[in-house]
Amino acid sequence: MSDTAANIIEQMGQKAQAARPALAKATSAQKDKALHAAAQALREMKDDIKTANREDMHLGREKGLSPAMLDRLALDDDRIDAIALALEAITELEDPVGVIEAAWDRPNGLNIARIRVPLGVIGVIYESRPNVTADAGALCLKSGNAVILRGGSESAHSSKAIHQALVQGLRTAGLPEDAIQLVPTQDRAAVGAMLTRPDLIDIIVPRGGKSLVARVQNEARVPVIAHLDGNNHIYIDKSADKDKAIAVALNAKMRRTGICGAMETLLVHKDVMDAILPALFAALKAKGCTIRGDARTQALDSSIETASEEDWCTEYLDAILAVKTVGNLDEALAHIDTYGSGHTDAIMAQDEETLAQFLNHVDSAIVMANASTQFADGGEFGMGAEIGISTGRLHARGPVGLEQLTTYKYVVRGDGQTRP
Amino acid sequence: MSDTAANIIEQMGQKAQAARPALAKATSAQKDKALHAAAQALREMKDDIKTANREDMHLGREKGLSPAMLDRLALDDDRIDAIALALEAITELEDPVGVIEAAWDRPNGLNIARIRVPLGVIGVIYESRPNVTADAGALCLKSGNAVILRGGSESAHSSKAIHQALVQGLRTAGLPEDAIQLVPTQDRAAVGAMLTRPDLIDIIVPRGGKSLVARVQNEARVPVIAHLDGNNHIYIDKSADKDKAIAVALNAKMRRTGICGAMETLLVHKDVMDAILPALFAALKAKGCTIRGDARTQALDSSIETASEEDWCTEYLDAILAVKTVGNLDEALAHIDTYGSGHTDAIMAQDEETLAQFLNHVDSAIVMANASTQFADGGEFGMGAEIGISTGRLHARGPVGLEQLTTYKYVVRGDGQTRP
Numbered sequence: 001m002s003d004t005a006a007n008i009i010e011q012m013g014q015k016a017q018a019a020r021p022a023l024a025k026a027t028s029a030q031k032d033k034a035l036h037a038a039a040q041a042l043r044e045m046k047d048d049i050k051t052a053n054r055e056d057m058h059l060g061r062e063k064g065l066s067p068a069m070l071d072r073l074a075l076d077d078d079r080i081d082a083i084a085l086a087l088e089a090i091t092e093l094e095d096p097v098g099v100i101e102a103a104w105d106r107p108n109g110l111n112i113a114r115i116r117v118p119l120g121v122i123g124v125i126y127e128s129r130p131n132v133t134a135d136a137g138a139l140c141l142k143s144g145n146a147v148i149l150r151g152g153s154e155s156a157h158s159s160k161a162i163h164q165a166l167v168q169g170l171r172t173a174g175l176p177e178d179a180i181q182l183v184p185t186q187d188r189a190a191v192g193a194m195l196t197r198p199d200l201i202d203i204i205v206p207r208g209g210k211s212l213v214a215r216v217q218n219e220a221r222v223p224v225i226a227h228l229d230g231n232n233h234i235y236i237d238k239s240a241d242k243d244k245a246i247a248v249a250l251n252a253k254m255r256r257t258g259i260c261g262a263m264e265t266l267l268v269h270k271d272v273m274d275a276i277l278p279a280l281f282a283a284l285k286a287k288g289c290t291i292r293g294d295a296r297t298q299a300l301d302s303s304i305e306t307a308s309e310e311d312w313c314t315e316y317l318d319a320i321l322a323v324k325t326v327g328n329l330d331e332a333l334a335h336i337d338t339y340g341s342g343h344t345d346a347i348m349a350q351d352e353e354t355l356a357q358f359l360n361h362v363d364s365a366i367v368m369a370n371a372s373t374q375f376a377d378g379g380e381f382g383m384g385a386e387i388g389i390s391t392g393r394l395h396a397r398g399p400v401g402l403e404q405l406t407t408y409k410y411v412v413r414g415d416g417q418t419r420p
Numbered sequence: 421m422s423d424t425a426a427n428i429i430e431q432m433g434q435k436a437q438a439a440r441p442a443l444a445k446a447t448s449a450q451k452d453k454a455l456h457a458a459a460q461a462l463r464e465m466k467d468d469i470k471t472a473n474r475e476d477m478h479l480g481r482e483k484g485l486s487p488a489m490l491d492r493l494a495l496d497d498d499r500i501d502a503i504a505l506a507l508e509a510i511t512e513l514e515d516p517v518g519v520i521e522a523a524w525d526r527p528n529g530l531n532i533a534r535i536r537v538p539l540g541v542i543g544v545i546y547e548s549r550p551n552v553t554a555d556a557g558a559l560c561l562k563s564g565n566a567v568i569l570r571g572g573s574e575s576a577h578s579s580k581a582i583h584q585a586l587v588q589g590l591r592t593a594g595l596p597e598d599a600i601q602l603v604p605t606q607d608r609a610a611v612g613a614m615l616t617r618p619d620l621i622d623i624i625v626p627r628g629g630k631s632l633v634a635r636v637q638n639e640a641r642v643p644v645i646a647h648l649d650g651n652n653h654i655y656i657d658k659s660a661d662k663d664k665a666i667a668v669a670l671n672a673k674m675r676r677t678g679i680c681g682a683m684e685t686l687l688v689h690k691d692v693m694d695a696i697l698p699a700l701f702a703a704l705k706a707k708g709c710t711i712r713g714d715a716r717t718q719a720l721d722s723s724i725e726t727a728s729e730e731d732w733c734t735e736y737l738d739a740i741l742a743v744k745t746v747g748n749l750d751e752a753l754a755h756i757d758t759y760g761s762g763h764t765d766a767i768m769a770q771d772e773e774t775l776a777q778f779l780n781h782v783d784s785a786i787v788m789a790n791a792s793t794q795f796a797d798g799g800e801f802g803m804g805a806e807i808g809i810s811t812g813r814l815h816a817r818g819p820v821g822l823e824q825l826t827t828y829k830y831v832v833r834g835d836g837q838t839r840p
Contacts (some may be wrong), residue, residue, distance in 0.1 A: 021757075024783065034659065094660050106802055110791055117783065119813055145666070187825070202813055223643065223814045244836030251838035337441075363537065365443065371530055371834030380839065382526055393539050393622055393827045394643045395815040407813045411779050414791030416664030418671035 005189035006188040012181050013200025016146035020178035023144050024118050028095040028289045030173050032141050034187050035091045038169025039084040045165050048081050052157035060154050073128050083134045090138045093384040095207045096403040097144040100276035111413045116406045118144030120202040123194045130158035135168045137180040139387050143405035146179050153186040179388035195220040227391035229341035230372045235332040237349035238269040245348040246280045252372040254287045258317045261376030265322040267332045293323040312339045333361050342391045344376040365398040431611035432601050433620025436541040437565035439596035443564050444538050448515035451562050455511045458589025460505040464499050465585050472577035493548050503554045510558045513804040516823040517564040531833045534824045538564030540622040543614045545570045547628035550578035557586045557600040559807050563825035566599050573606040612651050615640040625807050647811035649761035650680035652793045653737045655752040657769035658689040665768040666700045671792040674707045678737045681796030686743040687752045693745050713743040732759045753781050762811045764796040785811050785818040
C-alpha cells in the first residue's frame with residue numbers, strides 16, 4: 001500500500017471521526033438546511049460543474065470509454081437540476097436519528113428504550129456516475145453519519161465540483177465541513193486503505209460493477225453492505241394469469257436490462273408453456289432480447305439458443321434471458337436455491353397455497369408475488385431513497401435507506417436500582 | 421490450517437446448510453418440543469453428564485486450572501437442573517421467526533411486508549463453561565438457525581454429553597439432528613476453519629475471554645458479533661443523590677467483578693467527592709476492593725494507590741477500581757470518549773439537563789441513568805436470554821437475544837404490476 005494514499009485516508013478518517021459527535025447531535029432542521037443550501041449551490045455552480053464534466057468527458061473519450069459509460073458520466077443542465085432535486089427530496093424523508101424504536105418498563109422500575117443513532121463513519125466507493133457523490137453524501141448526512149466518498153477516476157472532476165456544492169451546504173448550516181469528504185487521489189491504494197481501517201470507518205458501501213464489489217468484499221476488514229449479483233428469477237406457475245405473466249416477465253427483463261432488479265432467468269411450469277411462451281418470446285424478441293432455453297423451449301421455438309450451465313449462473317445485465325421449464329413448484333424452488341443470488345425472486349401464480357409456499361421458501365432479500373422484479377428499489381418501496389441494495393444477511397437486507405444507515409443504543413433510566 | 425480440521429468444518433458446514441431449510445420452516449411448537457425433550461434428556465442423562473464432567477475436572481486439575489476455572493467447569497445435579505430449566509425458559513420466549521415487523525401498501529397497489537427470518541448458520545466459539553453448549557444451542561434453535569458449537573478443550577467431555585441430550589431433543593421433535601452440531605476435534609485449526617468460511621457460516625459468536633475474542637475478530641472473514649472489552653464507567657455528577665450513588669457504585673463494582681457489565685472506572689464530580697467518596701471507599705474496601713485514584717482522591721485517602729494511564733484503559737474483571745475526579749460533565753464525557761469501550765456507561769445525577777446531555781452524548785451500546793451497570797444483561801432487559809453482548813455497531817448492539825439472531829426479508833405482493 002502506498003504510504004501517501006494510506007496517509008491521506010488516515011487523515012480523512014481522523015477528520016471524519018472528529019466530525020462525528022457534531023453530526024450525531026445535528027438536528028433534522030440543520031441537516032435539511034445543509035441539503036437545501038447544497039441544492040442551491042449546485043444550481044448556482046452549474047457552469048463550473050459542466051466545465052469540470054467536459055474535462056471528464058474529454059478524458060473519457062480519450063480513454064475509449066463505451067458510449068454507455070460516457071452517457072452515465074455526462075452532466076447537462078437537466079441532470080444537474082435532477083441532482084439538486086434529489087437532495088431536496090431527501091429533506092422530505094423522516095430523520096431516523098433519535099427515533100425511539102421500543103421502550104418498556106421492567107418490574108424493578110427500570111425504563112429501557114432502544115433509540116436510533118448514526119452508524120458513525122461510512123465509506124462509499126463508487127464508479128463513474130457523478131450523481132452518486134451527491135446522493136450518497138446526502139443520505140449519509142441525513143442519517144447523521146460522516147462520509148468518505150471515493151469516486152471513480154472517470155468522474156473525478158465532476159465529483160470534485162459537486163462535492164464543492166455539498167461543502168457549501170454544510171458551511172451554510174454550520175455543520176462540520178468534514179462531514180462529507182471526497183478522497184482527492186485516484187491512487188487505487190486509497191481504496192485498499194479504506195477497506196482496512198475498521199478503527200476509522202464503520203462500514204463500506206460499494207456502488208458499482210461486480211469487479212468493484214468483489215474486490216471490496218475480498219479485501220475488506222471493514223463490514224461491507226452490498227450485493228454482488230442480482231441473478232433474479234421469475235417462476236410462472238401453472239396457476240398464473242397468462243396475460244399478467246407475459247406483461248410482468250417482459251417488464252422485468254426489458255424495462256431496463258442494466259439494473260440489479262432485472263430478471264435474468266425465467267422458470268415456466270411445463271403445463272402453461274404452450275399458452276404463454278410463444279407470445280412472450282415474440283414480445284421479447286420484438287424488443288431485441290436474445291433467448292437461451294432448454295430442450296422443451298427449443299422444441300417450441302427452434303430459433304432459441306441452447307442454455308448452458310453458465311447461463312443459469314449469469315447476471316447478464318443485458319437483453320438476454322435464460323428460460324427453463326420445470327415440472328412443478330419444487331423444481332423451480334430447487335433451481336432458485338441452487339442458482340439464485342438472494343437478491344429478488346418472483347412468482348406469477350393465482351393459487352394461494354403455491355404463492356405461500358414460494359414466498360416462505362425462497363430465502364432472498366426480496367420475494368415477490370405477481371409483480372415485476374424491477375420494483376426492487378428503495379424508492380419503489382416507499383423508502384424515499386436508497387444507497388444500495390444488500391444481499392447480505394447481517395444488519396441490512398434489501399434496499400438500504402436512511403434507517404439502515406443507523407444503529408441503535410439502549411438508554412436505561414432508573415432511580416438508584418442495584419442488581420440483586 | 422490442518423487439512424483434517426478444515427475438512428471436518430467443511431462437512432459440518434455442509435450438513436448445517438442442508439438442515440437450514442427445515443429449520444427455517446420449523447414451527448414454534450416443534451422447536452419448543454425439541455427444547456422440552458432436550459431438558460428431559462438432560463435430567464435422564466444426569467449420571468452420564470456427571471461422569472463426563474468428572475473426566476474434564478480430572479484433566480483440568482492435571483492441567484493446573486485455577487480454582488475459578490474449575491468452578492466454572494464443574495457440574496452437579498443442581499447445575500444440570502439449572503441447564504434443563506434454562507432450556508425450558510427459552511420455550512417461553514416469543515419466536516421471532518415469521519414476525520411481520522412492518523407492512524405497508526404502495527400507491528400502485530403493491531403490498532410490502534418485512535418479515536423476520538433466521539440468519540442461517542451460526543458458529544459459536546466458547547471456552548470452559550459447559551452450560552454454553554445448551555444455552556447457545558437452544559437460542560440458535562429457537563431462532564431457527566443451525567448452529568456449529570466449538571467448546572473449549574477443558575469442557576470437551578461435558579459438552580459432548582450435553583450435546584447428546586440436545587440431539588435427543590431434536591430427534592424427538594422430528595427436526596434435523598444436524599441443527600445443533602458440536603465440533604468433535606480440539607484442534608485449534610478448527611476455529612481457524614470456522615472463521616474463514618463465510619460461504620458455510622453466516623455469523624460467529626465468540627463467548628469467552630479477551631484473547632479468544634481478539635483472535636476471532638482478527639482472523640475472521642465471517643461477521644462477528646461480540647464485545648472485546650467492557651471498560652465501563654459510572655459518572656457521579658454533583659447533582660447525584662448521595663446514598664443512591666454510593667449504593668449503585670458499590671453494586672456496579674462488587675456484585676460480581678468478573679462479568680462484562682461490571683464498573684471499572686468511577687468518575688466523580690469534585691464538588692461531591694468529599695460527601696461521597698469516604699463512605700464509598702470504606703464500603704468498597706470492606707468488600708476487598710483495591711482502589712487506584714488520581715491526586716485528589718489520594719489527598720482524601722492516603723492509602724489509595726496511584727492510577728496510571730493504563731488503569732484508565734483496563735477492564736480489570738476483578739476487585740480493583742480506578743477513580744478519577746473531574747471538574748465538570750464535559751471532562752467526564754471526554755474521559756469516556758477516550759477510554760470507554762462502548763459497552764455500558766452510567767451517570768448518577770438528579771439534574772434532568774445533565775442526565776439528557778450524558779445519555780445523548782455517550783455513544784455506548786448501553787447508557788444508563790441512576791442504575792447499576794450490572795443490569796447490562798439480556799435477562800435483566802427482559803429479553804429472556806442472550807447469547808452475548810455486542811459492542812459492534814452493525815446488526816446487533818447491546819444484549820443479543822433471539823431477535824438479534826434473525827434477519828428479515830421483504831415479501832412483496834402484487835396483482836400483475838409492472839414498473840413504468
